Amino acid sequence: MEQIVNTLNGLIWSPPLIVLCLGAGLYFSLRTRFMQIRHVGEMVRLMLSGTKSEAGVSSFQALAMSLSGRVGIGNIAGVATAIAFGGPGAVFWMWMMAFLGASTSYVESTLAQIYKEKDEEGRYRGGPAYYIEKAMGQRWYAWLFAVVTVIAAGFLMPGVQANGIASAAFNAWSVPPTATAAIVVIGLGFIIFGGVKRIARFAELVVPFMALAYMLMALVIMLLNLEAVPVMFRLIFESAFGMHAGFGAMLGLAVEWGVRRGIYSNEAGQGTGPHHAAAAEVSHPSKQGLVQAFSVYVDTLVVCSATAFMILSTGMYNVVGRAGSMLYEALPGVEVGPGFAQNAVESVMPGWGAGFVALALFFFAFTTIIAYYYMAETNITYINRKVRRPWMVFVLRIALLAAVTFGCVRTAEMAWTLGDIGVGTMAWLNIIAILILQRPALVALRDYEAQKKAGLDPQFDPLKLGIRNADFWVDRKP
Template sequence: MEAVVGVLNDLIWSRALIALCLGAGLYFSIRTRFMQIRGFGEMIRLLLDGKESKAGVSPFQALAMSLSGRVGTGNIAGVATAITFGGPGAVFWMWVVAFLGASTAYVESTLAQIYKEKDDQGTYRGGPAYYIEKAMGQRWYAWIFAVATVIATGLLLPGVQANSIAIGMTEAWGVPPTVTAAIIVIGLGMIIFGGVHRIAHFTQLVVPFMALAYMLVALVILFLNIDKLPGVVSLILGSAFGTEAAFGAVLGLAVEWGVKRGIYSNEAGQGTGPHPAAAAEVSHPAKQGYVQAFSVYVDTLFVCSATAFMILSTGLYNVMDATGTAIVETLPGVAAGPGYAQAAVESVLPGWGAGFVAVALLFFAFTTIVAYYYMAETNIAYINRHVHRAWMVLVLRIAILAAVTYGTVRSAGLAWALGDIGVGLMAWLNIVAILIVQRPALKALKDYEAQKKAGKDPVFDPDALEIKGADFWRKS
């Protein structure tokens, strides 16, 4: 099985997808006139704008739901993997894909808001499947995305998160993976049977706390190693551009692994972020576009960077070339993953480093699994719009619990490979789609900025902008 998964992974994550991710981010940055820079202040202001309603969640809750999907094991184990196979220079390319990807996140999330609708329970639903059908008029394409997303977020991706939790727990306290699996399944079951509002309330409490606590510890380590900061920055940049001779053997891999793990972590363009974005209660779609662009910054520029600086400043990491030969090996016998971060924290704060990272992983990865369930459920809701199939939600819940159990006890390599396939499939389908249907999101940005300049609280009118298919906004 692992051989087949490896072949599929290499096929999906070819250089074409890496070029597509970077190219789309650069293109949207130019088309939006680098809104990720111009609009940074507006992103911050909008975080606390708006309130929760019976149909939708507040903008902050939508951000928390989105971050719960973005901030996961990729921020710890993913960074370690990128450094192992791409060298320290991979961190630079993670930054690049986050900076460019913020504009991509704006486009896909604004489209999700424009084309959202209410389901049978009166809850907002939206995402790529919805805007593909309404803006492109290609229902078959929308169904392919919906099915691919249910498979990816319901079956393939949860196992990666659960596997990292198990590794962290075993390294810190020797907890058997089977015990970890049982705890995760019980906790997850209690939340996913509670609906979107329970998910929103859970994530808005957990996500900010876990991210701030993790970054605080990273800052402590960075402060204690402050003399090494210039060297770490120089190492990252030198490895990215080939001036560090020691990492010349992995120079080409730095781009590949940086982009690959960057997309896995911040999910810009993958098509996951639009699902919680569509659930927000806002007066104008661009508002949630700004907020979701900011979430990419939080994920990669803040949390991933925290992990990278912890690992690199302590010098506790391994780097392998394409043949598997060690270039740097300061942690012999430790596989790329949570162990790097645990060793880094332990070296500065002896006695509780491994436990702290294990707890951080538990929060990061568990909330990501919850977010994956919500995304899969949203696509089930799309499939069920015209024919009610209540059994599909029950099957999804059972399937994601089974996937978590399987992923917890399987090897990390297989879990990551399956996760990469899920991410890659969604990215291919979604990026192609938003490149085709980008115009409404760009119109919404221009309209939002014009209304703000006129001193108004922007309100969206699709007819005035000649945007077809935005039926929700015409009814409200």
């Protein structure tokens, strides 16, 4: 069984997917005239403004919900894995994936806003399944994405997050995985049975705090190792292009693992962010598209970089060749994963560094699991639009809690492999879709920019722009 899973993962994460992710990001950057640079100020302004309603959450809440999905185990263990298997140069390619991925995130999130709708309870719902059906007219493709997302977000990906929590807790405090599983399941049950509003409120409170605390820790460690910082940056850039003697043969691995873990972390193009983007209350789809593009920066350029800087500035990495791959050898008993970052912090702040990373990872991963649940629930809502099957949501909740329990006690390697399969499959389906359906998002951006230039607060009129099947905006009252 393990061999079958590994073979499937190898097929999904083959070089064509790496090329597709980077190529789509570059293409959308050119088509949007590098909106990720031109509109940084507007992104920040929109993120801090906006209102919420009975049907939708505020732009900031939607951003927090999205970040709760983006900022997770990938920001700690994922970065560690990228460095271990791809060398320090993988960090550069994670940055590149974030820069290019911001434009991809804009496109998919704007499409989600354009084609969103209200569910039976009056809440905004949207995502790839919705825009694939409405814009592409291929209901079978939409159903395929919905089913894949329910399986991936509800069953495959939560195990990675749970495994990271359990591993970090055991490394820091010797907490048995079964005890960690019980604590996480009880907390998750309270949140996911409370609905999207409770999810949004929880994410709004927790995500900014946990990200800020983690960044401050990284800053402190870098200041304590100030003399190593210039060497660290030189190492990143030299190994990114195969110029470093110790990592010269790893150029391909640096690109592969940088993109692979970059996507796992910031999720640009994966099709997860659009679910949260659609929940926002905005007057123009591009508003939330720009906010979601900024979330990619926060995730990778800020949080992932914090982990990378802690590991590299402390020198707590040692890469050796073995069986054609690069494996990490740290202190005895520390494996690639949360222990990688815990080892780095512990080297500077003995006695409590590992505990701090474990606590940060708990919040990162916990909120990510909640975000996964919301995505899976949204796709079940899509599946149930014609025929109501309320039992499916209940089954999802129980299955997700079971997956989390299983994830806490299974091996990290299997957890990551299953998670990679879920992420990769969603990315294949979504990136192909948005490359086909890009026009409405690009038209919306030009319309937004024109209205801003005229001094207006942009309002969206799909009929005026020649965009069809955007029924929510056609029926929306001014």
